[in-house]
Amino acid sequence: MYKRPLFIFLVFYILFIVSSPVKIPKNDIFNKTPSDAVLTGRVTQYPQIKSSSVNVFLKILTAGGKPARGKVFAKLPPGTDVNFMDVIEAKGRIDKPFSVSILGNFDWAQYLENKNIFTQLNAESASVIKPAPLFFRAVNKIRKDILQIFAENFDEEKAAVFSGVVLGDKSSVPDGLSRQFRDAGVIHLMVASGLHVGFVAAIVYFSCMLFGLGYNWRLPAALAAAGIYVLAAGAAAPLVRAFIMTLCAGIGMKTGRNSGALHGLVLAALIIILFNPLSVMETGFQMSFLAVFFILLSVRNFKINPKWPKFVKTPAEIFLITLAVQLALLPVYTNIFFRISFISPVANIFLVPFAGFLIGGGFLLYAAKLTGIAFLFKAAWGICYALVSAFIWLVKLFAKIPFAAADTPALTAPAIAVFYICLFFVYNSNIFKHKKIIVGVLAFIMAAAVFINPFKPKNYVYLLDSFNKSAVIFNMDGKTVLVNNNLDGEILGKALFSLSRRKADLVFAPKEFDFASKTVKPFLDIWPGEKITAGGFNAEGFWGVNAGSSGFWENSGYSGTSKDSMSFNITGSHTIFTGVNFIKFDGEISAAEKNGTAVRKF
Numbered sequence: 001m002y003k004r005p006l007f008i009f010l011v012f013y014i015l016f017i018v019s020s021p022v023k024i025p026k027n028d029i030f031n032k033t034p035s036d037a038v039l040t041g042r043v044t045q046y047p048q049i050k051s052s053s054v055n056v057f058l059k060i061l062t063a064g065g066k067p068a069r070g071k072v073f074a075k076l077p078p079g080t081d082v083n084f085m086d087v088i089e090a091k092g093r094i095d096k097p098f099s100v101s102i103l104g105n106f107d108w109a110q111y112l113e114n115k116n117i118f119t120q121l122n123a124e125s126a127s128v129i130k131p132a133p134l135f136f137r138a139v140n141k142i143r144k145d146i147l148q149i150f151a152e153n154f155d156e157e158k159a160a161v162f163s164g165v166v167l168g169d170k171s172s173v174p175d176g177l178s179r180q181f182r183d184a185g186v187i188h189l190m191v192a193s194g195l196h197v198g199f200v201a202a203i204v205y206f207s208c209m210l211f212g213l214g215y216n217w218r219l220p221a222a223l224a225a226a227g228i229y230v231l232a233a234g235a236a237a238p239l240v241r242a243f244i245m246t247l248c249a250g251i252g253m254k255t256g257r258n259s260g261a262l263h264g265l266v267l268a269a270l271i272i273i274l275f276n277p278l279s280v281m282e283t284g285f286q287m288s289f290l291a292v293f294f295i296l297l298s299v300r301n302f303k304i305n306p307k308w309p310k311f312v313k314t315p316a317e318i319f320l321i322t323l324a325v326q327l328a329l330l331p332v333y334t335n336i337f338f339r340i341s342f343i344s345p346v347a348n349i350f351l352v353p354f355a356g357f358l359i360g361g362g363f364l365l366y367a368a369k370l371t372g373i374a375f376l377f378k379a380a381w382g383i384c385y386a387l388v389s390a391f392i393w394l395v396k397l398f399a400k401i402p403f404a405a406a407d408t409p410a411l412t413a414p415a416i417a418v419f420y421i422c423l424f425f426v427y428n429s430n431i432f433k434h435k436k437i438i439v440g441v442l443a444f445i446m447a448a449a450v451f452i453n454p455f456k457p458k459n460y461v462y463l464l465d466s467f468n469k470s471a472v473i474f475n476m477d478g479k480t481v482l483v484n485n486n487l488d489g490e491i492l493g494k495a496l497f498s499l500s501r502r503k504a505d506l507v508f509a510p511k512e513f514d515f516a517s518k519t520v521k522p523f524l525d526i527w528p529g530e531k532i533t534a535g536g537f538n539a540e541g542f543w544g545v546n547a548g549s550s551g552f553w554e555n556s557g558y559s560g561t562s563k564d565s566m567s568f569n570i571t572g573s574h575t576i577f578t579g580v581n582f583i584k585f586d587g588e589i590s591a592a593e594k595n596g597t598a599v600r601k602f
Contacts, residue, residue, distance in 0.1 A: 007266050017277045029060050029070035030118040034095040043086045054080045074121040083140045085132035092123035100595045104498030114281040143232045146366050158388045166362035167233045168192025183405035184398040185344020189355045192233035194242035201226040223250050238288035244268035290328045297427035298324035315349045322348035335410040338497040343404040361387045409497040418449040456500045461600045465592040472578045483578040484509040506535035522566040540569040547582040
């Protein structure tokens with residue numbers, strides 16, 4: 001497998017993409033920003049309906065009546081009726097996407113850039129000038145009808161879960177419930193993926209068998225149904241990957257060639273990144289392919305004893321697959337979400353099969369609605385209500401188990417490298433003579449890499465700025481110090497986590513934070529003009545100093561409110577002065593980046 005030219009090409013192509021700087025094409029619509037514009041473009045994903053706008057992604061066809069290229073995130077006026085694959089005309093203002101790029105926190109502009117989108121349109125008006133082709137209109141209607149059935153017949157929570165599990169639409173899932181799914185380690189069940197594609201293909205395949213259709217009809221019908229489902233569920237990377245793998249398997253069965261699921265996975269990855277190279281930077285792409293790659297290795301290298309009874313064998317297989325997924329995605333969980341689920345391998349034993357019944361129930365409810373027979377629909381609704389109620393109850397049960405999940409700082413690059421190298425050999429341990437010993441040693445090294453997390457970054461100063469609120473995080477003399485000027489604690493916690501730090505050794509802030517080992521409170525523990533020693537550093541307090549276009553000025557005077565601010569001169573092996581919107585490192589000034597992160601390393 002690893003010597004195949006296609007696999008080698010994929011690896012080197014991904015390395016090339018990751019190491020290459022992002023370049024915006026000269027003919028991209030971005031080069032016309034900022035300006036007023038009349039654009040025409042094709043809607044490439046299902047619209048997201050918000051209270052203040054209808055949000056869509058557009059592939060641009062013309063700008064001002066002239067041919068143009070590029071992709072745009074468009075916010076259309078509320079109530080605009082558009083569908084997937086419609087061609088629309090929109091008039092409004094195009095500009096760079098608004099960005100608040102704070103260390104360790106979500107960056108909207110970066111998220112769009114990973115989708116190869118560099119422009120945002122705030123539209124005053126929009127209308128469809130060419131409806132989607134008939135096939136896509138039919139798919140759109142199926143999707144809308146299914147979502148509408150859920151919304152009209154269940155409360156908000158149950159409808160949201162059905163929409164997520166059946167079609168991967170998580171837009172209406174309440175934040176609290178979403179967190180419970182993550183803590184239980186089953187958030188992947190709310191993303192339409194290989195489980196769903198395989199389920200749809202299997203239903204249609206065996207339905208065709210029941211009706212006596214021959215093999216030459218069953219397989220094409222199953223693949224066609226899977227393809228329609230992929231489109232109805234949004235054609236995201238996990239779905240496209242699953243469908244291409246299913247298609248490859250089907251073609252292999254038809255031609256009598258077994259090229260292997262791993263080859264199908266490689267082909268799927270290659271097709272996706274050839275169409276959009278920046279897909280490799282998307283979290284969804286990374287999670288989907290990493291998970292499936294290690295699932296396939298697990299199935300191939302770790303076999304359950306065939307003599308075990310089925311009621312033991314099936315849970316054991318689910319446990320091994322879930323364990324493979326959790327291990328494969330652990331660095332993603334730690335470095336993107338800063339949280340991991342410990343209960344996931346157990347929770348998935350129960351909830352993965354349950355999700356299959358829920359998917360089947362959702363399609364059953366839709367089929368019953370199509371018949372127009374009231375009692376049949378009520379019977380299907382009763383089954384679905386019981387299923388979704390039990391499903392949600394189980395998710396909440398697993399999520400509230402003590403130590404089900406925990407916050408965790410990001411792993412360092414060396415720790416991630418050691419972890420994945422060891423994990424790769426664990427799941428290819430059949431090449432070793434003493435498999436059990438090798439797996440044990442590698443597992444120990446992986447655990448050490450995660451818990452020790454060596455080579456944490458040090459000797460840096462970060463200045464965070466968000467809507468005129470700021471903070472400074474620096475590491476000097478082996479200690480991490482944070483000076484806060486009204487930034488939210490959750491934002492600061494994520495910033496620390498991204499630096500592989502669970503806690504700051506010393507925090508200058510008006511209130512206590514969980515991540516602070518020691519807190520110095522301005523106007524309580526230290527006043528302007530005072531000098532103290534804290535955490536091994538000498539600190540002197542000043543009134544809050546701001547840098548303006550005409551020089552520096554102090555925010556002097558005490559009111560007892562959040563408007564009061566202080567600056568600090570902190571001395572260790574170096575001297576760092578923390579202004580409100582600048583820092584001074586050994587006398588050299590560095591200004592803050594508006595709604596961004598400035599960094600200095602030493």
